[in-house]
Amino acid sequence: MDSKPVRITRSQAAQRLRELDNVLILTHRRPDGDTVGSAAALCAALRSLGKRAYVYAHNEYISRLIPFLEGMLQPEEFVPGSYVAVDIASPRLFPFDEKEIAGEIDLSIDHHLGSGGFAKELCVDTSCAACGELLYDILLELGCVTAETALPLYVAVATDTGCFRYSNTTARTHRVAAALMEQGIDVAAVNYRMFECKTRGRLQIESMLVAGASYYDGGTVAITVLSDEMAARAGATADDEDDLAGVMRSVQGVRAAVTIREQKDGTSKISLRTLEEPEGISAEQVCVMFGGGGHMRAAGCTIDRAPSEAALMILEAIRQVRDNA
Numbered sequence: 001m002d003s004k005p006v007r008i009t010r011s012q013a014a015q016r017l018r019e020l021d022n023v024l025i026l027t028h029r030r031p032d033g034d035t036v037g038s039a040a041a042l043c044a045a046l047r048s049l050g051k052r053a054y055v056y057a058h059n060e061y062i063s064r065l066i067p068f069l070e071g072m073l074q075p076e077e078f079v080p081g082s083y084v085a086v087d088i089a090s091p092r093l094f095p096f097d098e099k100e101i102a103g104e105i106d107l108s109i110d111h112h113l114g115s116g117g118f119a120k121e122l123c124v125d126t127s128c129a130a131c132g133e134l135l136y137d138i139l140l141e142l143g144c145v146t147a148e149t150a151l152p153l154y155v156a157v158a159t160d161t162g163c164f165r166y167s168n169t170t171a172r173t174h175r176v177a178a179a180l181m182e183q184g185i186d187v188a189a190v191n192y193r194m195f196e197c198k199t200r201g202r203l204q205i206e207s208m209l210v211a212g213a214s215y216y217d218g219g220t221v222a223i224t225v226l227s228d229e230m231a232a233r234a235g236a237t238a239d240d241e242d243d244l245a246g247v248m249r250s251v252q253g254v255r256a257a258v259t260i261r262e263q264k265d266g267t268s269k270i271s272l273r274t275l276e277e278p279e280g281i282s283a284e285q286v287c288v289m290f291g292g293g294g295h296m297r298a299a300g301c302t303i304d305r306a307p308s309e310a311a312l313m314i315l316e317a318i319r320q321v322r323d324n325a
């Protein structure tokens, strides 16, 4: 399972896709717009080549993304002949127990550092802002960049770049987006739905997080808590809690934003976001101290304490990482 996959080029990946059939496309746990958009585009592309293809049907798809998967979710009777993973860096992110299909994944298309280890072949480019940016090249080679695939590819690229705002956005990312726009997609409408439109429940939660935030160390660290009782009071759905961690990051002066979600058993799920700046705090280093992990700017962990206590522990950890940097 952990044997090294064969690294292949975009052209080789295109060739492999030409050969595969009865493809089940795998998306990662807590699916975001990149994994869903990539899966939807790949599924449409494979079907346009006359193949049977479906996207893995797990129950974590958020309502904003479900429309992109219409008619694509794997029916129970479908028996896959091959598996392709999109935007999945590690088997830990499979939406099922990794042992279920150990060694059976034919191809992984991804853009994460440290990707691989689970597929027979891996097409990875970490300079791509999104898996969708890499997949664009592969679909171009297959003659499959069409009005149908352009929209989900755009969603993939827009999602991972925070709608072209994050530092991973390159001139190339914009060129890909421009080429996708030339297929006639309505980017204003999709960007509104994906990045601007919020339910009242969501806004209610955001306002509670802001109102309840505590600031430390000259306003550079923000900590806020969402309890079950607050979520219920806001009338928020699980969807409404998607990516809450980003909310406090936008407060001026905040370099480390901590969002604590109280769990049913009274423990605390921590999301940490830190700002990109020369002396930025590594979110990963902080969360690793509590058995969690993630990336430089976004990481998470679970602390086996009530939120009030967890808040002090995470604050101490942030100070330690910051002062040792």
Ligand SMILES: [Mn+2]
Pocket: 034, 035, 087, 111, 129, 130, 131, 160
């Ligand atoms: Mn991605």
